[in-house]
Amino acid sequence: MPPPEKVIGVVGKTNVGKSTLFSALTLARVKIANHPFTTIEPNVGVGYVRIKCAHVELGLPSCNPRSGACIRGERFVPVKIMDVAGLIPGASQGRGLGNKFMDDLRQADVLIHVVDASGSTDPEGKPAKPGSFDPVEEARLIQAEIDEWFWGVVKRLWETKIQRGLLNVTDQVDYLARNLSGLSVRKQHVVEALRATGLEGKNLKNWTLDDVRSFSLAVRRLSKPIIIAANKVDIPEARDNVKRLKEFFGENIVVPVSSLAELLLRRLAEEGVLSYLPGDPRFEILDERKLTPQYKRALELVEENVLKVYGSTGVQTLVNKAVLEVLRLIPVYPVEDANKFSDHHGNVLPDVYLVPKGTTARELAYMIHTELGEGFLYAINARTKERVGEDYVLEFGDVIKVVSAKARK
Ligand SMILES: Nc1nc2c(ncn2[C@@H]2O[C@H](COP(=O)(O)OP(=O)(O)OP(=O)(O)O)[C@@H](O)[C@H]2O)c(=O)[nH]1
Ligand SMILES: [Mg+2]
Structure with a gap:
């Protein structure tokens, strides 16, 4: 069986930007509006972990991903993302939409908790002037609701x-x-x-x-670990709050994010107006003519208030952190031909499996196919061409061919 699919759940107070983050991650068109409880039914989609693709280090001209993509040597590996209805304090007692929708998150392996770092929504999610509300308090209350x-x-x-x-x-x-x-x-x-x-x-x-x-x-802490997306950092009032969130929850737990900026960049990239890959520290305008004065102004703000200050929109950092740091998964590339780094059709590095750190060669064989695991003889580390045994512990980015007594059906 392939490695169990991991699910990232997006949670938080209502009207803080969960669906905007979801849309920026998946490019799905979902309902976004500046009032509480816009989302009711959960949105499910595919986001991507970004890693350096092994084809570059291996000196290969390109690769052929079966899922996800490889763009400019950056490999985008799919993970499942879920956006659910928002909470307000007291949700566990039935306030707002209650906890009903949190039940969609039973299957989540890690939670991204979106917080309005600009303090521009009240505890019930109603819009307010930036700086009016305390995001540390918001985050504390919502996490207490998740625990409840x-x-x-x-x-x-x-x-x-x-x-x-x-x-x-x-x-x-x-x-x-x-x-x-x-x-x-x-x-x-x-x-x-x-x-x-x-x-x-x-x-x-x-x-x-x-x-x-x-x-x-x-x-709860172990099975649904939480990282915080300190959202709306394009609003200058968020800066101090990001610091305070980091002090309270820990430097490693809090990621400054502008979901709106990421959504804008990705949509414009999709339309061919600019060149931008999620996670990049900059973008390049490809076609000035397609840019309305409003977009131009918005992009200037993204540049000034987000990219120059935080180094990126933070959205890609969130997914990478959730998968690689919190869930401690590592990417490995199973191949059938250790010389061509390909499957038997000649597709180069067709798959990336995200497997738990500590996974052995034999466990990987089972993930590829039960029979490969059962008949496991040895594996070949395709980078070094060395034979490795069943107990070999896989490393980040390993390219592995399994040799088995039983053929793969
Ligand atoms: N300035 C700014 N506004 C944002 C950002 N992210 C979201 N917003 C705005 O916040 C409002 C709410 O966004 P949604 O994505 O619908 O929020 P939500 O958390 O899904 O809300 P519910 O589904 O109603 O709980 C919208 O007006 C968004 O444009 C951001 O990074 N910066
Ligand atoms: Mg929503």
């Missing part, structure tokens, strides 16, 4: 399902992982949450509701 939502789901599961089966539980970790799998909770998350809460030695039958709650909060 998760706890609500775990508590319900506990009361309706987990508690009932406790009598016959032999393997506690496995039992919890199985029962929480609908929330995308994996065994490793359970192990780490038990350790973090000191509950690993305590029999499940003796857990109090407080134990369940602290376990639930720990599992």
Whole structure:
């Protein structure tokens, strides 16, 4: 089976720019408007992690991606993105649209929490003058809502399902992982949450509701880690707030972002007006004639207030951070021909798999095809042409051919 598809969920207060970010990531046309609760049904689409394509280092003229794209030596590897309805404080108690829509995010592996860093929306998402509201407070309150939502789901599961089966539980970790799998909770998350809460030695039958709650909060942090998109940094009032968000949540967790700037750049690039790749620190105008004075002015602002100050729109950074740093996935390229770096049709580097750090050659073989895994003999590191065994731990950017006793059907 190919590596399990990872899902990035976009969450946050209502009217902070979640759908704008989603649209900038996927180029999907979705409803965007400056009032609360524009999005009701979730939007699902494909965004991309950006990495240097191996074909460049290998000295090959080009490659043939089966999905995603390779542009100017930059490889764009697909990941699933989900944009859902917004929250307001008290959502877990049913305020606003309540928590109903958060349930769409059960399958998310990592959350991008969009915060209005310009402080130009009130706690209910109504537009206000920039600088009127505190984004640190907004982020704190919304994260508390996310914790409450998760706890609500775990508590319900506990009361309706987990508690009932406790009598016959032999393997506690496995039992919890199985029962929480609908929330995308994996065994490793359970192990780490038990350790973090000191509950690993305590029999499940003796857990109090407080134990369940602290376990639930720990599992939320591990199974749905959050990074913050400090959005609307094109508005100058956001600058100080970005600093404060970083102080409060950590330098590594907060990414300054202008979703609006990214959306503008990507749409104009799509129309051939400018040359710009997501994540680039600059753009180049290709066709002045197609540029209206309004767009021209908007691009000047993007240049002055976003690119010069922050180095990029931050949107690509978010996806790369979520996938490569938070989920700790690495890209590897399975090939069938280690000399041509291709599949058997001659397609060069057709696939990129995003696999967990620590994945072995044999595990990769199973991801390509069950039979390749079962009949695994050895693998070839196509960069060095060295043979490696089943326990070889894959490295970032490895190009791997698996040699198996069983043919791939
Ligand atoms: N200045 C600025 N405005 C932005 C940015 N991102 C979004 N907006 C504006 O914020 C408003 C809300 O955007 P949406 O993307 O609809 O927000 P949302 O979070 O999806 O809202 P709901 O679905 O209603 O919860 C729109 O007017 C956007 O143009 C940004 O980076 N900068
Ligand atoms: Mg929306």
